[in-house]
Amino acid sequence: MKAKAKPAKPSAPHRQSISQHLRYSLGTPEKHATLPSLYEATALAVRDHLIDKMMETEARYEKKKAKRVYYLSLEFLMGRSLGNNLYNLGLFEDFAQSLTDMGADIDEVRAQEHDAALGNGGLGRLAACFLDSMATLGLAGYGYGINYEFGLFKQEIDNGYQKEKPDNWLGDGTPWQITRPQEQCIIPVYGRIVHAKDRDGNYNPMWMDWKTLIGVPHDMPVAGYGGNTVNTLRLYAAKSSDDFDMDIFNTGDYLRAVEQKMTSETVSKVLYPSDAMESGRELRLVQEYFFVACAIRDIVNRHLKNYKTFNTFADRVAIQLNDTHPALAVAELMRLLVDEHALSWDRAWTITRATFAYTNHTLLPEALEKWPVGLMEYVLPRHMQIIFEINHRFLDEVKAKWPGDTGRLAAMSIIEESHPRQVRMAHLAIIGSHSVNGVAALHSELVKTELLPDFYALYPKRFNNKTNGVTPRRWLYKANPDLTSLITRHIGDSWVTQMDRIADLAPLSRDAAFQDEFAAVKRANKEVLAQTIWDTCRLTVSPDSLFTIHAKRIHEYKRQLLCLLHIIHQYLEIAEGGKTPEVPRTYIFAGKAAPGYEAAKRIIKLINSVAETVNSDERVGDALKVAFIPDYRVSLAEKIIPAADLSVQISTAGKEASGTGNMKFAMNGALTIGTLDGANIEIMEEVGEENIFIFGLTAGEVQAIRASHNYRPWEIAETNPAIKRVLDALGTGRFSPDAPGRFIPVCESLLSKYDPYLHLADLSAYITAQEQVEACYATPDIWMEKAILNVARMGKFSSDRTIMEYAKDIWNATPQV
Ligand SMILES: *Cc1c(COP(=O)(O)O)cnc(C)c1O
Secondary structure (H helix, E strand, O other), rough: OOOOOOOOOOOOOOOHHHHHHHHHHHOOOHHHHOOOHHHHHHHHHHHHHHHHHHHHHHHHHOOOOEEEEEEEEOOOEEEEOOOHHHHHOOOHHHHOOOOOOOOOOHHHHOOOOOOOOEOOHHHHHHHHHHHHHHHHHHHOEEEEEEEEOOOEEEEEOOEEEEEEEEEOOOOOOOOOOEEOOHEEEEEEOOOEEEEEEEOOOOOOEEOOOEEEEEEEEEEEEEEEEOOOEEEEEEEEEEEEOOOOHHHHHHOHHHHHHHHHHHHHHHOOOOOOOOOOOOOOOOHHHHHHHHHHHHHHHHHHHHHHHHHHOOOOHHHEEEEEEEEEEEEHHHHHHHHHHHOOOOOHHHHHHHHHHHHEEEEOOOOHHHHEEEHHHHHHHHHHHHHHHHHHHHHHHHHHHHHHHHOHHHHHHHHOOEEEOOOOOOOEEHHHHHHOOEEEEEOOOHHHHHHHHHHHHHHHHOOEEEEEEOOOEEOOOOOOHHHHHHHHHHHHHHOOOOOHHHHHHHHHHHHHHHOOOHHHHHHHHHHHHHHHHHHHHHHHOOOOOOOOOOEEEEEEEEEEEEOHHHHHHHHHHHHHHHOOOOOOOOOOOEEEOOOOOOOOOHHHHHHHHHHHHHHHHHHHHOOOOOEEEEOOOOOOHHHHHHHHHHOOEEEOOOOOOOOOOOHHHHHHHHHOOOOOOOOOOOOOHHHHHHHHHOOOOEEOOOHHHHHHHHHHHOOOHHHHHHOOOHHHHHHHHHHHOOOOOOOOOOOOOHHHHHOOOOOOOHHHHHHHHHHHHHHHHEEEOOOOHHHHHHHHHOOOHHHHEHHHHHHHHHHHHOOOOOOOO
C-alpha cells in the first residue's frame, strides 16, 4: 500500500538509521545524499532489522529442533528486495515517512535497485516464491545456490533484434547480502583415483591430486510476511585457494599461477542464459558440482553440530532438488558419508534416499540433462565411481523385478550406452530420492505415463504432484497496491497469508459499485504501463484498448508465433478487408530468447517487424497497436501483469509443465486465453469454464496427431483463405520490405509436417476464441464480473498452499512459529 496521508510523526523512526548508514557505511553526509546513496543507506537500515530477526529465527529453530528443509537450485530469480522486505516486515509506511522527511520519495528510491536476476524464468522464480512462502509459514527453509557475478543478460532491442548486454548486478556488492568469509569451504575437483586397499584388505579408493575451489557464502535474508521469521538464502561465490597451484608458483611462473587463480573464480562468474539444458559445457558441470558440494558440507556440518550423529539425519534434514541441476548432491552425500565419515554403503544409501526429493520441471526431451561419462570422469573421478556403483546396485533391482528384460535395463540405466556414453541426471535423481514430483496435475500424469513409465512401474509410490503456486505478497500485495487496498477495504487482509479467503470477494463480482472501483484500478494500472511503453518503445497506446499480454521467455513451444499469426490476421482484416474490430486492441509482448536460440531470436525480430508495420499503417489508426517491451524481468513483470486485461497462455498442450505467469495474471484480474496445458487446466477448474477462454487441441489429441504422422499443415492453409493470406503476407516480405525473404524460414517451419508445436492446427480455433474475447470485452459489466471472479478464485495458486503440500507429503516438516 502507498503511504497513507497521515500527519508526520514528530521524529520519523528510521531517519536516524538511514542517516547513520549514509554517514558511517557510505561516508556521505545527509545533505549530499544522492538517490543511489539513499537507496543503499535505506537498504542497509532495513538489513539491520533483517539481521536481528534472522538471529532470533535461527535460535528458535535450534531450540525447537526444527526439521530443516534445504531447497537446492541453480537459479533464484529474486528481483528487487527493498519494497518486498519493507512490506513483509511491516515497515513500509514508516520508512516512506522517514524518506519523505529527508526530502526523498520512497518510490524513486526503490527504483534505484537493480533486479537480482539469478535465474532464467519460471524455474528460478518458483524458487524465489517458495522461499517467501517458507519464511511466511515459519518453516525452517534454506535456499542454496550460486552468487553469480553476472545474472541473466540484459536485453536491448536494436533494429528489431535482441542484443545481449552483461548484467553486472553485483557491481560493488549488494546491501542485501552478508558475506561470511570465515565460513568458507574447500571443494576438491579434478584429479585421479588411486585404487588402494584398507587395513582389512577392502577396496579403498583414494581421490588424489585434486585442485581446490573455495566457496564463500553470501547470505541473503528472506523475510516472511509479518516479520516473525527471517530465513536465509545462502549463495556461494567461487574463490581460488591461495595455494591453488603451488607447483606452478614454485617453478617461478608467477603469471601463470595468477591466471590459474582467475580461472577458478570464473566458476561463479555467470548464469547460463538458457532455460533448456546446457549440454556438455565443462564450466556448467563444475558450477553444478561446486554449489552442491558447498551446500552438502554446510548441511552436514549444521546437523552434526546439533546432533553429533547421522542416525537422525533424515529425520532432521530434507533436501529438495529443483530439477536435475543439483542431482550430483546424491553422489556427493554418498561420498561424504562413505569416504569421509566411514558409514557402510547400505547405511549411507538408506540415509541418502530418505533425505532427497526431486522435482521434475520439463517433458521436453532436449531439456533432459545428460553429461558425457568421459567429462564426468575427468572433472569428478570419485563421483563417477559412486554413480557407477549406485547404477550397478540399481540394475540388480531391475533385473530382479524383470528378469531377462534387457530393453528395460538399458532404458532405465543411469548410463546411456550412446556415443559418447552419457550420465542421465534424471535417473540419478529419481533413484537417489524418495519422492519425484511434477509441477501441475497434467504434467505429473505425463511424467508417469510418458516420460518415466518404467520408473513409475518400479516405484509407483514415489511419484506425486505438487501444483505450482506464486506468492501473493509479491504478485498481488506489492505489485498491485491499489487492488490490494480495494480488496482489503471490502474483505479485510487475511487473504495475504490465507489466500483461500480471497474467495470472500466472489459475492461482490456483480456489485456495480465494486465493479466500477475494480475497473478504475485496472484503468490506472494500464495508464502506468502505457507510460512505460512510451518510455521504452516511443509508442502511444490507449488505456481504453484491450491490453492483451504475452510475457514469458521466447520459446517455440510457448507459441508467441501463434499469437502473432492472429495479430497479422486481424491487421489484414482491417487494412485490406476494411473491417473495424469490435474493440480497439493493444498487444504487448515481453521476453528474452536464449542467445544461441536462432528460431526464438527470429521471433523477436518478427514481433518488432509486425509492430512497425501495424503501428505506422494509417488505415489501422488506433484500432490495433503492437508493442515489444524490452528486458523482461521480475520488476518489469510487476508493472506489466497488473495492467493486463487478457493473459495469453497458449503453449502446445502437453509442453508447458505448469506455468506460473498464468497464475500471476489471473490473480491480478486478467482473463486467460489458453490451451488445456499445465496449470491452465487447474485454473479453468477453479475459475469455471465460463470465466476463461479455452481453445485448441488437448494433450491427448496432440499426441494422437504426432503418432499418426499425419499432420498436414499445408492443407490447413489451402482450405482456409484467412490463414493462407496470413502466411502469404509473411512469406512475401510484407513485414520485411528490406529483405523479403527474411521470414520464409518461419513460414517453412509452420508449414512443415514436422512442426512439433502444431501452430496451424490451433490457429483457426485461436482466432475464434479471440472473437469471443472481443464480444465479451464489449460488455464491460460481464467482463468485470469474470475478472473479479478470477481474482476471487485464485486461492489455490498461492505458493503457501504448494509449500504446505511439500511440507506434509514430502518433507515431514512443520511450521515453527
Ligand atoms: C513468472 C515469471 C516467469 C515465468 O512465466 P511463464 O509464463 O510461467 O513462463 C518468467 N519470467 C519472469 C520474470 C517471471 O516473473
